[in-house]
Every structure is written in structure tokens, then in C-alpha cells.
Amino acid sequence: MPDVKNDALPGQRPDQMPEPDRLGAELSDAVVLFHEAIGSLMGLSAADHKALGILGREGPMSAGELAERTALTAGAVTGLVDRLERAGLAGRERDPGDRRRLVVTASRPGDPRVAEAFAGLGAAMAEVTAHFSPDQLAAIAEWVALTSEALRAQAAAIAARREA
Amino acid sequence: MPDVKNDALPGQRPDQMPEPDRLGAELSDAVVLFHEAIGSLMGLSAADHKALGILGREGPMSAGELAERTALTAGAVTGLVDRLERAGLAGRERDPGDRRRLVVTASRPGDPRVAEAFAGLGAAMAEVTAHFSPDQLAAIAEWVALTSEALRAQAAAIAARREA
DNA sequence: TGATATCTTTTAGTCTACTCAACCATTTAG
DNA sequence: CTAAATGGTTGAGTAGACTAAAAGATATCA
Incomplete structure (x- = not known):
């Protein structure tokens, strides 16, 4: 296994x-x-990529929340969002309800090469899928879910031990 | 899927x-x-971690080869190996055949916390495995192999397009 | 309204890792 | 045996991203 x-x-x-x-x-x-x-x-550093991943996964959030999720200071997040914005990967908007707050939103990358890369992977994965029966695919899906959970749990355990 | x-x-x-x-x-x-x-x-940066991964995966190699594989300059590799060595994760040895050359070898981390983390993941994964029949596990293994290949191929395609 | 708190940005300073070029040590070629 | 080439290290300079702290804008509360 x-x-x-x-x-x-x-x-x-x-x-x-x-x-x-x-x-x-x-x-x-x-x-x-x-x-x-x-x-x-x-053109992203690993840290920027990670932040973008958080935004994509969890949806738009304020700069402060992003700071918390990335364990960065507020000042660093300003620079981070600057870079993402310059790259056309995220947008800044003021929160209409509280105009001190900023809402950072990940936007779909406009770069056609990126879209192409994902399309290529999608096609390749479709081909992989074709090798398996529905039952097998169900087992695979379950394995993926369980494995993800195990990895997450271990990562969390490491982080927790680190704090101590 | x-x-x-x-x-x-x-x-x-x-x-x-x-x-x-x-x-x-x-x-x-x-x-x-x-x-x-x-x-x-x-205590490794992403870049260091990546280099260590290359060493672990492909075995000991000279500093020059490592420079090529990581796309860094020779000077940067010196610093990289310094850090890995200081962390006890890699070793430097002179090549006995050509004493200008250096052989960099990844060593198993001595840090018990790291060993513990891997042991924890191993145990968790064993539990995941227990959920599946041998046939299912075979299908999962095949899926993993095919998916890895697809990911690698796409990464290579991206890199190739990048060069052009 | 005025005082205070909250959220983000700005600024100044620091740190780290990189490149480039000069420099040793060793090997290979003439 | 000397001259050139190769492999790695060292040192100077640079760039990027971080922190901390002050500042700016907006909101909340008395």
C-alpha cells in the first residue's frame, strides 16, 4: 500500500x-x-504560493485573517498582497461594511500558460481514471481522503509539538 | 476519481x-x-528541503551536480551544503579519486523529533491501509503510480515550455 | 463630539540567501 | 615541469522579504 x-x-x-x-x-x-x-x-515564491493556496481554498478574507493564517505580521501581508496583486493573482477591495478592513480575493490567473498547464494535467488525470472501474475509483477516493486526513493530522501534531 | x-x-x-x-x-x-x-x-527553508530531497532520492553527488540539479551557482551550493551539514542532515567528503571534487551525502536525520514524526505517519498510514482489501490496495498503488507519472510529466512539460 | 480602539500601510532596519568574480587546490595536457 | 583547465570556497555587493514600531484611516463608545 x-x-x-x-x-x-x-x-x-x-x-x-x-x-x-x-x-x-x-x-x-x-x-x-x-x-x-x-x-x-x-513567478511566485513558495510562501506566496502558499498564501494564494489559502485564499483559493478558504475564500476571500481580510488582510488580518490572512496574516493569522500565514503566521506573518501585518506589514508582511501588505507586501505579500502587493506581489499577488501585481501578478494579477489576487485583488484588494475595501470591505463595504467596515472600510478599515481589506478583503483579499484570489482571482483566476490570467496567464494562459497556467491555464494550459492545468488543462494538461486534467487531461492526463482523465486518462488515469479510465484505467479503473467505478468500484476501484471509490476505493481510491476513500484512500485519498483518509491519507489526506492522516497527513494533516501529522502535520498538526508536529506543529503542536513544536510549540511546546 | x-x-x-x-x-x-x-x-x-x-x-x-x-x-x-x-x-x-x-x-x-x-x-x-x-x-x-x-x-x-x-529548520530548513523550502530550498534546502528540496536540495535534501534531491540528495535523498538520487543518492550522493558532487557539489557541481547538485548545483546543476538545483539551478544554483557554485557559490550558493557551498552555503547550502554548509547549512545542511550544520543541521546534521548531510555530509561532505572528498572524492578519493579526484580530490578536487566533493561528494555530498544526505544522512539520516539524528533529530528524534523528526524520526518520531515519520513514525507517527507510518502508524497512521498503516491504519489507513487496514481499511482496504488486497485488491483495492493494488488498484490504489496503481493509481498512485500513474498519478505520480502524470504529475511529473506535466511538471516537465511546464519546465520545457518555460525554457522556450 | 471627543477619546479610544481596530485595521492596514508605511518606514526603517535587519537578515538571509543569492550572484559574480577572485582565489586556492588539484588534475590533466603539452 | 610548467600551463591550462576543473572543482569548490571565499568575499563583496545586492535584492527580497521579514519584523517592529509609528502613522493614517475608519469605527465604536461614552
Whole structure:
């Protein structure tokens, strides 16, 4: 069974890992690789990309909330949003209800190369899907959900231990 | 079926995505989150973490090769290896055959917290595995392999288009 | 209304990691 | 054996992004 745990474990080369771990490590690497490729295509640093991900996932939020979610200071968030805005990836709007507040919204990237990249991945994934029966796909979906949860929980545990 | 393509696509919120895409995005996010947690636990920047990943995956290599693989200059690699060495994550050795060359080797992290984190993930994943039959696990393993390949291919395509 | 609190931006200073170029050490070629 | 080439390090200078603190704008409360 696949498993992601060895991805960042140096000192053990892929060809020495048990098969399931190797697969997990490869998936993890591939995800990160794709992330990086998209990021560099957009001209974003990892931190900016992460912030954009938060915005995309959780929807528009105020600068202060974004600061909290990214663990940055308010000043740093101003610069962050500047960069995203300049790249055409996010927008600033004043909150009509409270005009001190700022609402930062992720906008769909206008860059056609980015759209193309996602379209390419979509097509490739459609092909992957075609290899499996509905039952198998259901199992895969469940595995993905459980694995995501496990990864999140571990990440949270690490962060918690870090605080202590 | 799961699909990773929307992960970095802002402008579409998770609750508006089709189910399979949402799952893929979540897995992708979770992988990245875990990566970051481990990285911060080791006190590594994203770039350092990436370099360590290359070393772990491809085995020991010379500083020059590492420079090429990371797209950094020679000087920057010196600093990079300094940091990794200081953190106890990599070692420098002179190549006995050509004593100008340096062989950089990733070493298993001595930090018990890192080992603990990986052990925790291993246990969690074992539990996930227990939910599935051997046939299902086989399908999952295949999906993971195919998806990794697709992600890698897309990342490579992006990089190639970028050069042009 | 005036005082105070909240949210963001600005400014000044710092830190880190990078590039480029000069510099050692070693190897290879003439 | 010297001259040129190769591999890595060192040092100067630079750029980007961060923090902290002051400032600006708006809101809330008495």
C-alpha cells in the first residue's frame, strides 16, 4: 500500500525502500514538483504560493485573517498582497461594511500558460481514471481522503509539538 | 476519481469544485502541509528541503551536480551544503579519486523529533491501509503510480515550455 | 463630539540567501 | 615541469522579504 512517509527521509535511497513506501515517496515528490513548476510559472515564491493556496481554498478574507493564517505580521501581508496583486493573482477591495478592513480575493490567473498547464494535467488525470472501474475509483477516493486526513493530522501534531 | 489539478487554482473555491477535484486538491494540500511541517521541524527553508530531497532520492553527488540539479551557482551550493551539514542532515567528503571534487551525502536525520514524526505517519498510514482489501490496495498503488507519472510529466512539460 | 480602539500601510532596519568574480587546490595536457 | 583547465570556497555587493514600531484611516463608545 502506498505511503508517503519516506519522502523527506534522506539516507535511504529509493531503490532500498520497500515498494509501498517508494510509491508514496514518489507521489509526494511528484506533487511537490508540480507545485514548484506552477509556482515558478507564476513567478511566485513558495510562501506566496502558499498564501494564494489559502485564499483559493478558504475564500476571500481580510488582510488580518490572512496574516493569522500565514503566521506573518501585518506589514508582511501588505507586501505579500502587493506581489499577488501585481501578478494579477489576487485583488484588494475595501470591505463595504467596515472600510478599515481589506478583503483579499484570489482571482483566476490570467496567464494562459497556467491555464494550459492545468488543462494538461486534467487531461492526463482523465486518462488515469479510465484505467479503473467505478468500484476501484471509490476505493481510491476513500484512500485519498483518509491519507489526506492522516497527513494533516501529522502535520498538526508536529506543529503542536513544536510549540511546546 | 481523485484529481490534483485544482490545488493551485485560485478563483474556484473548494465548495464549488466537483467532488473528485476537491479530493485531489486536498491530498495535494496535505502533502505540501506535511512537507512544510517536516521542513520547519528540521529548520530548513523550502530550498534546502528540496536540495535534501534531491540528495535523498538520487543518492550522493558532487557539489557541481547538485548545483546543476538545483539551478544554483557554485557559490550558493557551498552555503547550502554548509547549512545542511550544520543541521546534521548531510555530509561532505572528498572524492578519493579526484580530490578536487566533493561528494555530498544526505544522512539520516539524528533529530528524534523528526524520526518520531515519520513514525507517527507510518502508524497512521498503516491504519489507513487496514481499511482496504488486497485488491483495492493494488488498484490504489496503481493509481498512485500513474498519478505520480502524470504529475511529473506535466511538471516537465511546464519546465520545457518555460525554457522556450 | 471627543477619546479610544481596530485595521492596514508605511518606514526603517535587519537578515538571509543569492550572484559574480577572485582565489586556492588539484588534475590533466603539452 | 610548467600551463591550462576543473572543482569548490571565499568575499563583496545586492535584492527580497521579514519584523517592529509609528502613522493614517475608519469605527465604536461614552
